[in-house]
Amino acid sequence: MFAYRHAFHAGNHADVLKHITLVSSLTLLKKKEAPFLVVDTHAGAGLYTLQSPLVRDKAEWPSGIGKLWAASAMPEPITRYMDLVKTFNKGGRLTHYPGSPLLAQMLLRDDDRLRAFEMHPSDIGPLQAALRGRPRQLKAERKDGFQQLRALLPPPSRRGLVLIDPPYEMRADYGLVIKALRDALTRFSTGIYMIWYPVIARYQVERLLRQVAGCAIRDVLHAQLTVRSALRDGLGLQGSGMVVINPPFGLYDDLAVALPVLAKALGQDGKAGFRLAQGDTPESIKTALGMSTPSAAVSPSQDRR
Numbered sequence: 001m002f003a004y005r006h007a008f009h010a011g012n013h014a015d016v017l018k019h020i021t022l023v024s025s026l027t028l029l030k031k032k033e034a035p036f037l038v039v040d041t042h043a044g045a046g047l048y049t050l051q052s053p054l055v056r057d058k059a060e061w062p063s064g065i066g067k068l069w070a071a072s073a074m075p076e077p078i079t080r081y082m083d084l085v086k087t088f089n090k091g092g093r094l095t096h097y098p099g100s101p102l103l104a105q106m107l108l109r110d111d112d113r114l115r116a117f118e119m120h121p122s123d124i125g126p127l128q129a130a131l132r133g134r135p136r137q138l139k140a141e142r143k144d145g146f147q148q149l150r151a152l153l154p155p156p157s158r159r160g161l162v163l164i165d166p167p168y169e170m171r172a173d174y175g176l177v178i179k180a181l182r183d184a185l186t187r188f189s190t191g192i193y194m195i196w197y198p199v200i201a202r203y204q205v206e207r208l209l210r211q212v213a214g215c216a217i218r219d220v221l222h223a224q225l226t227v228r229s230a231l232r233d234g235l236g237l238q239g240s241g242m243v244v245i246n247p248p249f250g251l252y253d254d255l256a257v258a259l260p261v262l263a264k265a266l267g268q269d270g271k272a273g274f275r276l277a278q279g280d281t282p283e284s285i286k287t288a289l290g291m292s293t294p295s296a297a298v299s300p301s302q303d304r305r
């Protein structure tokens with residue numbers, strides 16, 4: 001169960017997509033005054049040392065944040081995220097990468113809250129250390145993030161964002177995501193739910209998206225970034241996707257400017273691409289999730305909203 005260590009993947013293209021989506025969403029949420037709760041069901045270790053001996057030679061950040069680091073004149077949704085990463089890298093050298101709970105905590109206002117869950121015995125300590133200092137506001141616990149949603153939803157302020165980002169190393173994670181989502185929606189139907197998924201085996205992606213479409217959702221945004229041509233199913237990460245249920249207003253526009261730039265900057269061959277779609281009717285939700293197209297395969301195109 002504990003084979004997965006996010007340290008190897010920290011700052012890769014999938015983290016870049018996930019974290020730009022997260023940073024944009026939280027920035028947009030702050031346009032309204034009412035406080036919100038952020039739940040990070042699978043939080044990781046918090047801060048990653050990119051040159052650590054643990055990940056040497058196997059680290060994936062050079063083909064993700066490493067490529068963006070040197071780039072100039074990025075659009076605002078990317079710059080906003082890069083600015084947060086830069087606060088962990090004083091002096092201009094890229095040495096550290098902040099994971100989702102650290103990015104989220106930087107965007108919280110005094111009355112906003114973060115609850116983070118992490119099961120790995122080696123990652124929970126660093127995570128708790130990274131979030132130490134604001135106990136009223138930030139809390140990290142070694143608990144099963146899927147199960148904790150029950151107790152936390154709905155939040156008292158009725159405003160909340162839940163990031164669901166399991167390793168998917170065990171196939172059971174796919175089913176657990178859907179189970180947790182269904183249950184969470186019955187408790188808190190207006191919450192923002194962000195589900196990250198890997199593009200490895202196409203059938204698994206299609207099944208996950210079909211099951212999301214079968215949940216009681218009224219508005220969904222789907223963004224997918226692929227950085228290379230398809231590999232044989234199960235053989236490696238071709239890209240990743242984010243499903244955002246009840247996306248904050250403005251997220252589509254942020255991703256519409258970020259995704260083409262990311263596909264170009266992070267593409268590993270001529271087949272890199274993205275898709276972006278949003279739906280708020282039963283038919284458009286299915287289309288957004290790739291169901292009315294022949295397949296969920298990625299083309300370098302942008303679906304219409």
Ligand SMILES: C[S@@+](CC[C@H](N)C(=O)[O-])C[C@H]1O[C@@H](n2cnc3c(N)ncnc32)[C@H](O)[C@@H]1O
Pocket residue numbers: 004005006015018040041042043044045098099100101117118119120123143144145146165166167
């Ligand atoms: C993809 S990583 C998280 C990355 C992090 N969200 C980020 O973006 O920086 C998934 C993490 O979930 C942890 N994990 C696995 N099963 C879990 C569970 N049931 N509850 C909480 N954490 C779990 C793993 O140890 C791993 O650190």
